[in-house]
Amino acid sequence: xxxxxxxxxxxxxxxxxxxxxxxxxxxxxxxxxxxxxxxxxxxxxxxxxxxxxxxxxxxxxxxxxxxxxxxxxxxxxxxxxxxxxxxxxxxxxxx
Amino acid sequence: xxxxxxxxxxxxxxxxxxxxxxxxxxxxxxxxxxxxxxxxxxxxxxxxxxxxxxxxxxxxxxxxxxxxxxxxxxxxxxxxxxxxxxxxxxxxxxxxxxxxxxxxxxxxxxxxxxxxxxxxxxxxxxxxxxxxxxxxxxxxxxxxxxxxxxxxxxxxxxxxxxxxxxxxxxxxxxxxxxxxxxxxxxxxxxxxxxxxxxxxxxxxxxxxxxxxxxxxxxxxxxxxxxxxxxxxxxxxxxxxxxxxxxxxxxxxxxxxxxxxxxxxxxxxxxxxxxxxxxxxxxxxxxxxxxxxxxxxxxxxxxxxxxxxxxxxxxxxxxxxxxxxxxxxxxxxxxxxxxxxxxxxxxxxxxxxxxxxxxxxxxxxxxxxxxxxxxxxxxx
Ligand code: SF4
Ligand code: SF4
Numbered sequence: 001x002x003x004x005x006x007x008x009x010x011x012x013x014x015x016x017x018x019x020x021x022x023x024x025x026x027x028x029x030x031x032x033x034x035x036x037x038x039x040x041x042x043x044x045x046x047x048x049x050x051x052x053x054x055x056x057x058x059x060x061x062x063x064x065x066x067x068x069x070x071x072x073x074x075x076x077x078x079x080x081x082x083x084x085x086x087x088x089x090x091x092x093x094x095x
Numbered sequence: 096x097x098x099x100x101x102x103x104x105x106x107x108x109x110x111x112x113x114x115x116x117x118x119x120x121x122x123x124x125x126x127x128x129x130x131x132x133x134x135x136x137x138x139x140x141x142x143x144x145x146x147x148x149x150x151x152x153x154x155x156x157x158x159x160x161x162x163x164x165x166x167x168x169x170x171x172x173x174x175x176x177x178x179x180x181x182x183x184x185x186x187x188x189x190x191x192x193x194x195x196x197x198x199x200x201x202x203x204x205x206x207x208x209x210x211x212x213x214x215x216x217x218x219x220x221x222x223x224x225x226x227x228x229x230x231x232x233x234x235x236x237x238x239x240x241x242x243x244x245x246x247x248x249x250x251x252x253x254x255x256x257x258x259x260x261x262x263x264x265x266x267x268x269x270x271x272x273x274x275x276x277x278x279x280x281x282x283x284x285x286x287x288x289x290x291x292x293x294x295x296x297x298x299x300x301x302x303x304x305x306x307x308x309x310x311x312x313x314x315x316x317x318x319x320x321x322x323x324x325x326x327x328x329x330x331x332x333x334x335x336x337x338x339x340x341x342x343x344x345x346x347x348x349x350x351x352x353x354x355x356x357x358x359x360x361x362x363x364x365x366x367x368x369x370x371x372x373x374x375x376x377x378x379x380x381x382x383x384x385x386x387x388x389x390x391x392x393x394x395x396x397x398x399x400x401x402x403x404x405x406x407x408x409x410x411x412x413x414x415x416x417x418x419x420x421x422x423x424x425x426x427x428x429x430x431x432x433x434x435x436x437x438x439x440x441x442x443x444x445x446x447x448x449x450x451x452x453x454x455x456x457x458x459x460x461x462x463x464x465x466x467x468x469x470x471x472x473x474x
Contacts, residue, residue, distance in 0.1 A: 018213045018252030018280060020188060026110055026158030033188035035213045035254050035281050036328065038112060038160055091280065091326045 011095040013061070013084055014054035019092045021049050032092055039092075048083055052093060058084065108386055108395070110158030112344075114187075115165060115352040115363060116147070118175070122168040122194065142357040144174040146377060148181050150353060153381040155185030159351070165192035167355070170202070176209050183210025190215060192256075195242040196235050203249035214246050215254040215283070221269035229262070243277040255279040259310065260287045260300035261451070267310045271317040275325060282325055284314065286332035294423060301451040307335055334444050334451075338409065339416025339434035346394035346414060351385060359384045361391050364419040368428045394418055399429060403437040 015021070020033045030046040032039045041049065047068070051061045062080050066073045087093045119141055142150075154162065162182045169175055170193055182189040190213045191206065203214075218239060220226035226236035246253050255274035259267060267284065274282035289297050302310070314329045321327065333339060343350045347361040358373040359381070360366065366373065371390045385391060393399065397410050404415040416432025424433045425440045433440035 016252070016280065017250070020212065022160070022186060022188075024158070024160060031160060033160055033212070035190060035215070035252065036283070038188075089323050091323070 011058050012054060012056065013052045013058065013087075013093050013095050015052060015093050016091060021052075034092065039090075044079065045083060045087075048080055049087075058095070109348065111154075111347075111349060111351045111385060112159065113161040113163065113350045114150075114154045114159045115163050115350055116150070116169075116178075117165050117167065117352065117354050117363065118147070118169045118172045118178070119355050120167040121171040122166055140356045141172075142353075142355065142376070144177060146357060147174070147178050150376050150381060151178065151181045151185060151187065154351075155182075155187055157382045157385065159187065161188040161190065163190045163192055168194055168197060170197045176205055179206055179209040179211050188212045193217070194230070194232075194235070195239045195246075196232065198242050198245065200245045200248065203245050203251065207249045207251050211251060213254065214251050215256050216243055216246065217256045217258070218270070218273070219258070220263045221257075221266045221273045222263075225263060225266075240277065243279075247278045252281075253277070253279045254281040254283055256283045256285065258285050258287055259302075261302045261306065262300065264302045264306045264310050267313045268317075271313065271321075271327070275321065280325060282317075282327045284310075284327065284329040286330065288333070289420070289423070297447070298450070301334065301447065302332075303451050304335065304448065307332070333417075333420065333432075333434035334448050336434060337436040339413050339420075339432035341413045342417035342419075342432075344414075346418060347385070347391040348395065348414070351381065359388070359391075361394075362417075362419065365390070367419050368422055394429070401429065401431060403435075404431050407437065 018035050022031055022033055023029075024031050030041045030049070032041060032049070047065060048061060051064055056064075058080065062073060062077045065071070065076045065080065069076070084093065084095060088095060119138065121138060151162065164175065164178065169191060172178070175191075179189055179191075189211050191211055192215045195216045206214075216239060218226060219229040219236070223236040226239075227233055230236075243253060243255070255270075255277060257263075257267075257270045257274075259270075263270075270284070271282060286302075287300050289301070311331065314327060318327050330340060343362045350361070352360040352363045352365070353376060354360065354366070357376045358366070359376055360373055365371065371393070373390055374384045374388045376384070379388075394415075397405070397414070400410060400415050404410050413432075413435075416434055418428045418432075420434060421430045421432050422428035424443050430440065431438040433443050435441060
């Protein structure tokens, strides 16, 4: 597997084609739309995915979140890595 | 850590998540397991463009997030581009479910440009000769292979869909390999569901238990190998399962289906149920139909359920299974789906499986093909 699978390094996460993050005003929730499926997101996932734009690196994302939530960088980094890994396995994003 | 939560069950009437827009029953192929009703709608009865545009707008406002343009063959509609564009304008995720044989690079580029999100291309087999025999369309398979490449070239993500049954299940490993080869990001292996055309052909199509076990192994192996690269969706067929599937995610819970003539249904086979007057989108809004139509409310939730479902802890998981299958096998659409081992009718499934095992080694019965003119004959 690629080096980016560990979550850090200079990997740039991006949505795979066919996966789209969208706010649903009717349910007042963020969802990822995908072929034949749809995922509701928990709040941390929304925060991470809003920063997945195909340009920011994983460390960029961790930095932003560490500032935004005033939390230790290592904690955020571990969470982000685990979450991105999960999303890679589900096919939603690539690193 | 699980970033993607499955959609949780919620209170009473939640808005639908998906619209299945059956634009037409016209199709150049003639699959003998087609899910379309035996009596197909002719072009003259189809909803016009303005009506579909209104349906798409109403769907988006109601809370629908995804629209599946299907058929028949949806590309037979001249206004497909316009419909895709409108879906995109409403933020709907659009999926084109197609046999592919009518597509070309120009059409695909236009669809991508209009905002189409995804294409699901159906294959009848991995072997060209067999595929063309099942689809009843010469050189169809070769054509599909070209179209798969053109879909990828147009920048559209691709699902390869294989409908499997007794006559092609042996080639499941080749199908998975084919999906990989053509660059599909998702492979869907769908066992034939036995109602409509497929029930007529059940004896010719139902796999044996031994075949099924080999298929399950092939899928497990491929899932492991393709993990993180290709999603494989595969469900063990009802006849061999101990619990039914949550049909359509539960009756009138997730999906609203519109037929070519504009009838709204909670499931694409609901027209086989007797005693219902399905509402038309020509006469009522999608929202009003979803909330108030008696047919939609008939099997919604759990209060309609008989035993053993009523007191079962699975009742909000599988919602009692499929109403159409309950009707087709027990004569009562309100019965527990006989696919459930707790159903008093489950033996009927077991009998069909035993039959499939006995006939498995013999020659397959002849197929009845889906054609508008054979419809009168099978009735
Ligand atoms: S008894 Fe009904 S609710 Fe329980 S598993 Fe069977 S079909 Fe599902
Ligand atoms: S009720 Fe049955 S036939 Fe109808 S969609 Fe559900 S599973 Fe399918």
